[in-house]
Amino acid sequence: MNFGLILSTAFMMWKGLSVMSDSPSPIVVVLSGSMEPAFQRGDLLMLWNRNLFSETNVGEIVVYNVKGKDIPIVHRVVRKFGTGPDAKLLTKGDNNAADDTELYARGQDYLNRKDIIGSVVGYMPFVGYVTIMLSEHPWLKTVMLGIMGLVVVLQRE
Amino acid sequence: MAASQEKITVYNLADLKNTSDDAIPNYLNSLGFAQSHRLTDVRLALGYSAFALAAACFAWDYKFGFDSTKQFTAAAVALYTLLNGALTLWVVYVERGTVYVGTAPRGGETVRVSTATKKNVPTYHVTVEVTGKGGKGLETLKISRAFTEWFDGVGRFVAAPFQEMLAGSVAVIGRADPKRASKAREEGGVAPAAYTPEMLDALAQANVSVVGSAAEEATGSEAAGAKKASKRRKA
Numbered sequence: 001m002n003f004g005l006i007l008s009t010a011f012m013m014w015k016g017l018s019v020m021s022d023s024p025s026p027i028v029v030v031l032s033g034s035m036e037p038a039f040q041r042g043d044l045l046m047l048w049n050r051n052l053f054s055e056t057n058v059g060e061i062v063v064y065n066v067k068g069k070d071i072p073i074v075h076r077v078v079r080k081f082g083t084g085p086d087a088k089l090l091t092k093g094d095n096n097a098a099d100d101t102e103l104y105a106r107g108q109d110y111l112n113r114k115d116i117i118g119s120v121v122g123y124m125p126f127v128g129y130v131t132i133m134l135s136e137h138p139w140l141k142t143v144m145l146g147i148m149g150l151v152v153v154l155q156r157e
Numbered sequence: 158m159a160a161s162q163e164k165i166t167v168y169n170l171a172d173l174k175n176t177s178d179d180a181i182p183n184y185l186n187s188l189g190f191a192q193s194h195r196l197t198d199v200r201l202a203l204g205y206s207a208f209a210l211a212a213a214c215f216a217w218d219y220k221f222g223f224d225s226t227k228q229f230t231a232a233a234v235a236l237y238t239l240l241n242g243a244l245t246l247w248v249v250y251v252e253r254g255t256v257y258v259g260t261a262p263r264g265g266e267t268v269r270v271s272t273a274t275k276k277n278v279p280t281y282h283v284t285v286e287v288t289g290k291g292g293k294g295l296e297t298l299k300i301s302r303a304f305t306e307w308f309d310g311v312g313r314f315v316a317a318p319f320q321e322m323l324a325g326s327v328a329v330i331g332r333a334d335p336k337r338a339s340k341a342r343e344e345g346g347v348a349p350a351a352y353t354p355e356m357l358d359a360l361a362q363a364n365v366s367v368v369g370s371a372a373e374e375a376t377g378s379e380a381a382g383a384k385k386a387s388k389r390r391k392a
Contacts, residue, residue: 001204008211009241015214016234024223 003152023049023118028063028072029128034093035061035074042129045074047118055083056113061120062091067105074120075100079110087113164312173304174274176314177281178256181270184320188333189262196252203247207240261329265290268329279304285327300326 017026030043038061039045047063056062058080063072078099079090088110092099101109134140165172186192214233217226254271261268269286283300300322307319317337324334325341332338 001201001208004208005204005241005244008208008237011215012211012234012237015218015230016238018223019227019231019234022227 003155021048021050021118023047025063025072025117028074029131030074031071031132032093034095035076036095038094039074039123040125042126042132044124044128045120046122046124048121049116049118055087056080056089056116056119062089062116063118063120064091064111064116066103067108067115072117073100073103081110085113089113089116162313165308165314167304167308167310167312170274170277170279173279173308174272174281177304177307177319178272180314180316180319181272181323182257184316184323185257185259185268185270185330188330190259190268190333191262192257192259193267196255196258200244200247200252203240203244207237207244210237210240262333264329264332266329268327283323287327287329298327 026047028045030039058077061076063074075091075093077089078092081088256272257270267288271284273282285298287296307315320337321341324331324337
């Protein structure tokens, strides 16, 4: 039971953070080099999705998922039209030559505020590389599960 | 000789304590005490319901996505925090290191045994609370003995001296187990909790190890009191 509680507490802490920041994924890993030199591949980003003091404005670094794809993209807002939850935003990676129009879904020229899962409020360099390794070398996941299983079996409870 | 075949590491305090803790319910239940599992039941109920809540949260998040289930998730997190907090309080304040709760076979007294050890000191502190039938009168007994009294040098648990310690010190257990109680009395009660400096000097000169049966025989001949040298080896 103790091991189960450890897992569920970790999960609930993640969910608590998620609810507090109003973001489905409050911690993301930078997957590409499109925001260099600010963020490198493997950095861990902390997100906040509540507009308590001001709206998401031009110049903020935001994370969004392209419709239909599960990959989070971390870019900077360069244009904004309108205000409130239906504002339209255009993003561009600092290290990219062109803006994100090609990355959006077919026929979509702007992002809605609703598509954004959070603005970056903090980061930790390099820590996210573990996640990248796990997704690029899936056998690592099996190894990790195996080790966890061993620990449970050898424990007293 | 009632020595178990499994060996534990004698230097590992957690192992010593856990093995001794496991022996107490075995011993008392074998004497006819009726064990009460209320403490364990509440703890498991709190723990598993918290786990079930987390599993449910995972399930609806997986099926319906984050946005539509935000409210439920917020409520679940709050409730989970309460359950986990309650579980922690229960374990720390209500259980307080309790190892066994049960009622005596004939007198009907409630016996509650809790144990503790201090870090890196090989002494077993047992606290026994005896409440008379009907909830009258609370007696608290504290026993502190060295683990060396019931573990041999290799790490095998020897049941007889452990049972004698309990039967000799706690009247309720002694009544239920007269054989061990009388044995404890005949050996003069409290055994020394550690080797005295004189004993250690004698051992060093005799050039034997301080733990193990060789040491017991060596100290047996030096020790004052009614202890016989081969006491721990006898059935």
